Amino acid sequence: MAQSAxxxxxxxxxxxxxxxxxxxxxxxxxxxxxxxxxxxxxVGMKAGSLYYHFASKDDLLTxxxxxxxxVMQTAFDxxxxxxxxxxxxxxxxxxxxxxxSALFENGPYTAAxxxxxxxxxxxxxxVVVPLRDAYEARWTExxxxxxxxxxxxxxxxVNVIRLVLFGAMNASVEWFDTDRGNLDRFAAAITAQFxxxxxx
Amino acid sequence: MAQSAxxxxxxxxxxxxxxxxxxxxxxxxxxxxxxxxxxxxxVGMKAGSLYYHFASKDDLLTxxxxxxxxVMQTAFDxxxxxxxxxxxxxxxxxxxxxxxSALFENGPYTAAxxxxxxxxxxxxxxVVVPLRDAYEARWTExxxxxxxxxxxxxxxxVNVIRLVLFGAMNASVEWFDTDRGNLDRFAAAITAQFxxxxxx
DNA sequence: CACCCTACCTAACGTTCGTTAGGTAGGCAA
DNA sequence: TTGCCTACCTAACGAACGTTAGGTAGGGTG
Numbered sequence: 001m002a003q004s005a006x007x008x009x010x011x012x013x014x015x016x017x018x019x020x021x022x023x024x025x026x027x028x029x030x031x032x033x034x035x036x037x038x039x040x041x042x043v044g045m046k047a048g049s050l051y052y053h054f055a056s057k058d059d060l061l062t063x064x065x066x067x068x069x070x071v072m073q074t075a076f077d078x079x080x081x082x083x084x085x086x087x088x089x090x091x092x093x094x095x096x097x098x099x100x101s102a103l104f105e106n107g108p109y110t111a112a113x114x115x116x117x118x119x120x121x122x123x124x125x126x127v128v129v130p131l132r133d134a135y136e137a138r139w140t141e142x143x144x145x146x147x148x149x150x151x152x153x154x155x156x157x158v159n160v161i162r163l164v165l166f167g168a169m170n171a172s173v174e175w176f177d178t179d180r181g182n183l184d185r186f187a188a189a190i191t192a193q194f195x196x197x198x199x200x
Numbered sequence: 201m202a203q204s205a206x207x208x209x210x211x212x213x214x215x216x217x218x219x220x221x222x223x224x225x226x227x228x229x230x231x232x233x234x235x236x237x238x239x240x241x242x243v244g245m246k247a248g249s250l251y252y253h254f255a256s257k258d259d260l261l262t263x264x265x266x267x268x269x270x271v272m273q274t275a276f277d278x279x280x281x282x283x284x285x286x287x288x289x290x291x292x293x294x295x296x297x298x299x300x301s302a303l304f305e306n307g308p309y310t311a312a313x314x315x316x317x318x319x320x321x322x323x324x325x326x327v328v329v330p331l332r333d334a335y336e337a338r339w340t341e342x343x344x345x346x347x348x349x350x351x352x353x354x355x356x357x358v359n360v361i362r363l364v365l366f367g368a369m370n371a372s373v374e375w376f377d378t379d380r381g382n383l384d385r386f387a388a389a390i391t392a393q394f395x396x397x398x399x400x
Numbered sequence: 401c402a403c404c405c406t407a408c409c410t411a412a413c414g415t416t417c418g419t420t421a422g423g424t425a426g427g428c429a430a
Numbered sequence: 431t432t433g434c435c436t437a438c439c440t441a442a443c444g445a446a447c448g449t450t451a452g453g454t455a456g457g458g459t460g
Contacts, residue, residue, distance in 0.1 A: 014407085030319040033232035036448065048450075049408050057448065089399060115318070118374055119230040153400050160389055161398050163375055164368040171367025174318055189360055197397035198361050199289060200353050214437085236418065248420075249438050257418065 015053045018043050023064045023108040027173075031061055031116045058124050065120065065128045068102075068113025072135050075102040088151035089195050095142065096194070097187035099169055104178050114170040136162070165194055215253045218243050223264045223308040227373075231261055231316045258324050265320065265328045268302075268313025272335050275302040288351035289395050295342065296394070297387035299369050304378050314370040336362070365394055 012020070021042045025034040036057060040047040054060045079098035083091045102110040117128065143158045152158070168190060176186065212220070221242045225234040236257060240247040254260045279298035283291040302310040317328065343358045352358070368390060376386060 028319070030230050030232055032230055033319055035446075037446080045407090046409060047448080048410080048412095051449070052407060118315070119228070119233055150400055153396075153398050156393070156398050157389070160386075161393055163372070164390055164393055167368040167371025167374075168364040169367070171371055172363070174367075175363055186360075189357070190364055193356070193361055193364055193394070193397070195397045195399040196353075197393070197395045198352050198356050199395040200351055235416075237416085245437090246439060247418080248440080251419070252437060 018050065018053055019060070019064060019067065019109075020107060022060055023067075023112040026061065026064065026116050027108050027112040031120060058121055061116070061120060062124050062127055064109055065113050065117060065124065066131065067107075068109040068111075069128070069131045069135055071106045071110045072099065072102040073138075075099060075106070076135070076138055088146050088149070089191065091142075092146070092195065093187060093191040095139070096165075096169065096191045097184065100172070100183055100187050100190075103169070103173055104176070104183060111173045115173060136166075139166075161194075165190075168194075218250065218253055219260070219264060219267065219309075220307060222260055223267075223312040226261065226264065226316050227308050227312040231320060258321055261316070261320060262324050262327055264309055265313050265317060265324065266331065267307075268309040268311075269328070269331045269335055271306045271310045272299065272302045273338075275299060275306070276335070276338055288346050288349070289391065291342075292346070292395065293387060293391040295339070296365075296369065296391045297384065300372070300383055300387050300390075303369065303373055304376070304383060311373045315373060336366075339366075361394075365390075368394075 018039070022034070022039050025039055025042065028034070036050055037047045040050055050060075054063070075098035076095065079094040083094035086094070103114070104111070117125070117132070120128070139162050140158060143152060143162055146152045147154060147156075147158055152161075172186070172190075218239070222234075222239050225239055225242065228234070236250055237247045240250055250260075254263070275298035276295065279294040283294035286294070303314070304311070317325070317332070320328070339362050340358060343352060343362055346352045347354060347356075347358055352361075372386070372390075
């Protein structure tokens with residue numbers, strides 16, 4: 001009942017705790033809108049002490065953006081192995097569910113990533129862009145294969161439909177409420193809209 | 201050939217000029233990430249002089265967010281009268297085109313709105329939320345009528361598909377390049393994806 | 401016991417921020 | 431010519447920012 005030993009603690013401390021709270025703060029107020037003193041107070045220390053764990057505020061953001069991608073990649077991995085031989089639409093739904101899981105169920109890193117990346121300092125973006133590209137390439141490749149197999153409309157631009165789908169999923173961070181909505185149902189709804197459309 | 205008289209000047213000045221550049225700056229760097237000194241230098245004046253035109257930075261943002269909605273509302277009006285009696289999917293496409301027009305063809309206000317609203321100060325949001333709600337209600341009502349007429353799948357949640365569509369359209373600010381892509385074609389593509397889906 | 405390393409703290413540095421008070425050049429009106 | 435109004439400017443204010451240098455309590459190790 002009480003926490004046992006090593007893996008996940010009820011209230012973590014140190015570096016991971018800082019990253020968690022920083023990601024949540026950046027998500028809510030934006031990168032420039034959140035101050036280190038605000039962050040320090042949230043985690044219960046003084047601003048200067050943060051520099052024992054991180055070289056700079058930019059460095060902190062870089063780490064958060066990196067973790068955001070790691071979470072997405074891991075989710076993609078799991079969806080890939082879990083949906084190895086299901087029909088195309090179910091495969092897409094598995095990956096949609098995985099991406100939503102990254103956004104809502106694995107800490108604030110992915111949500112903070114998709115919301116703060118655009119206005120991040122150039123030096124930070126430079127580091128993260130290749131990682132982003134790699135993740136997006138996996139999606140594009142998956143959709144490209146489905147199109148080659150005849151499962152996706154051959155007239156659509158795979159890159160465009162991916163960006164549209166990403167926009168829809170990522171924007172849900174702004175309005176989807178995990179307390180009120182069910183993520184499985186939401187993934188099913190967004191996949192149905194993506195695959196079949198809404199026309200009667 | 202040279203500009204004539206009143207309506208639109210090649211290079212505007214004064215208050216409108218400030219708003220234009222401020223919206224562009226807020227869009228690029230976020231509200232907190234853009235400074236008034238940066239803005240002042242862009243429009244060719246000193247930071248303090250901005251206060252002749254605006255009471256505060258928050259006030260400036262409020263005006264920009266308000267204009268962003270005005271542009272959307274106007275675009276919606278035009279789409280509504282232009283697509284009064286066309287088939288449902290064409291009606292939706294007209295409104296998608298109108299929203300994209302607001303985002304890309306009528307100054308940076310709407311784009312700045314959708315990108316900075318989320319992290320705007322609470323006092324600013326309070327003022328703008330009712331205006332936002334009014335615009336979103338028009339969309340919901342339109343889709344609701346289409347569903348009542350049997351043109352939209354009766355099993356979908358109109359509010360969810362609207363939010364998903366909004367997410368897709370608004371996120372395109374991040375990646376769609378007006379110099380390379382055609383907005384008519386993009387509106388057609390996004391509408392087709394919305395209406396018919398991408399499944400073969 | 402002596403030592404050291406971890407994880408903080410205090411206190412300040414210089415910079416930048418939004419903002420304000422008071423001044424002024426130029427145009428238009430009486 | 432005098433006076434006012436518009437649209438700026440200069441100069442500074444206090445606050446907040448990211449960041450750094452130096453100090454220290456406490457636990458683990460020899």
